[in-house]
Amino acid sequence: MGNNVKTGVLLVNLGTPTAPTAKAVRAFLGQFLHDYRVVDLTRMLWCPILHGIILPFRSPKVAKLYASVWMEEGSPLMVISRRQQAALGQMLQEAGIDMPVALGMSYGEPSINTAWQELKAAGVDRVIILPLYPQYSVSTTASVFDSWARIMKKERRLPAFRFIRDYHDNHGYIKALAESVRASWQEHGQSDLLLLSYHGIPKRFEDQGDPYGQQCHRTSELLAAELGLAPHQWRTTFQSRFGREEWLQPYTDKTMESLPAEGIKRISVVCPAFSADCLETLEEISSENKEYFMKAGGEQYVYIPALNDNQAHIRMMMDLVCREIA
Numbered sequence: 001m002g003n004n005v006k007t008g009v010l011l012v013n014l015g016t017p018t019a020p021t022a023k024a025v026r027a028f029l030g031q032f033l034h035d036y037r038v039v040d041l042t043r044m045l046w047c048p049i050l051h052g053i054i055l056p057f058r059s060p061k062v063a064k065l066y067a068s069v070w071m072e073e074g075s076p077l078m079v080i081s082r083r084q085q086a087a088l089g090q091m092l093q094e095a096g097i098d099m100p101v102a103l104g105m106s107y108g109e110p111s112i113n114t115a116w117q118e119l120k121a122a123g124v125d126r127v128i129i130l131p132l133y134p135q136y137s138v139s140t141t142a143s144v145f146d147s148w149a150r151i152m153k154k155e156r157r158l159p160a161f162r163f164i165r166d167y168h169d170n171h172g173y174i175k176a177l178a179e180s181v182r183a184s185w186q187e188h189g190q191s192d193l194l195l196l197s198y199h200g201i202p203k204r205f206e207d208q209g210d211p212y213g214q215q216c217h218r219t220s221e222l223l224a225a226e227l228g229l230a231p232h233q234w235r236t237t238f239q240s241r242f243g244r245e246e247w248l249q250p251y252t253d254k255t256m257e258s259l260p261a262e263g264i265k266r267i268s269v270v271c272p273a274f275s276a277d278c279l280e281t282l283e284e285i286s287s288e289n290k291e292y293f294m295k296a297g298g299e300q301y302v303y304i305p306a307l308n309d310n311q312a313h314i315r316m317m318m319d320l321v322c323r324e325i326a
């Protein structure tokens with residue numbers, strides 16, 4: 001790549017409601033759950049279920065959950081994503097690399113289009129798209145690509161671009177995760193088991209070729225190896241089931257309920273699929289699943305935060321990006 005080409009970074013994450021209210025959650029879920037990459041049922045079947053049942057009943061319930069984790073500055077996912085954007089921008093600048101960093105969300109604002117417009121206004125003619133999903137899934141990463149392609153359809157002059165599909169086995173990512181687990185053990189003592197809980201997807205998606213589950217298992221193996229764990233000291237599970245069909249197994253909530261009976265009473269939980277803490281980690285894992293575990297006879301439950309704006313995490317992002325322009 002020529003040195004005179006201005007390059008920009010486009011960080012992407014899922015998106016989140018603008019407020020912890022039923023109205024805002026409904027708007028967010030409405031956009032999210034209309035995406036064919038997320039729910040692939042025919043619209044004749046899905047739209048009545050979505051508009052008639054899910055949006056009216058789920059939105060007020062989920063709004064309360066968002067309210068329980070809401071930060072002074074907003075939704076955790078948005079607050080942390082902004083911090084990541086700023087930290088990466090600063091790290092690049094300190095390294096003498098002139099590369100603007102924009103943040104776009106798949107659903108809601110700032111949209112991926114908003115982020116692209118910012119980069120374009122900054123004179124960017126080459127974009128490195130980094131979806132902050134370490135493991136590729138059709139429901140997340142492919143959807144980012146769809147949005148990008150839709151936006152590019154309207155451009156006369158396409159920028160050059162690189163799309164970072166996944167980084168589930170990246171050494172910097174694994175090392176940053178290992179470091180955060182070790183720091184937690186130092187503070188709370190080592191547990192009987194390290195539970196690695198990933199966001200799930202429908203099993204059908206995997207059967208149709210989505211490599212997400214395989215990539216999750218690979219991340220777990222690499223992390224366990226980095227930490228020197230024996231097979232009985234770690235386990236992979238899948239959380240956040242949505243809808244009635246089978247999702248990837250074993251399920252996190254069912255595992256929580258059964259661990260104490262196996263004699264495993266002290267666990268630490270890490271969620272490697274989430275690059276930023278959000279509802280699914282701060283509420284579902286830190287609170288809801290903790291309750292299942294403790295009620296079943298668990299004694300110690302430690303949630304290990306996402307990598308968020310840790311220096312090691314931001315450095316990994318910088319390395320991923322810089323590899324694309326080398």
Ligand SMILES: C=CC1=C(C)c2cc3[nH]c(cc4nc(cc5[nH]c(cc1n2)c(C)c5CCC(=O)O)C(CCC(=O)O)=C4C)c(C)c3C=C
Pocket residue numbers: 014015016017029037038039058062075077133137139140199200201202240242273274277278279280
């Ligand atoms: C980490 C990667 C993610 C995958 C893979 C994923 C797949 C997936 N998700 C749903 C349904 C919901 N997910 C929700 C929240 C949510 N999901 C992710 C990430 C992945 N999802 C994040 C980071 C978040 C948190 C957003 C936040 O605001 O904090 C929700 C909304 C909350 C709720 O109503 O429970 C839904 C719904 C499906 C159907 C799916 C794969 C098909």
Ligand SMILES: [Fe+2]
Pocket residue numbers: 034047050051
């Ligand atoms: Fe609809």
Ligand SMILES: [Fe+2]
Pocket residue numbers: 199240
């Ligand atoms: Fe999700």
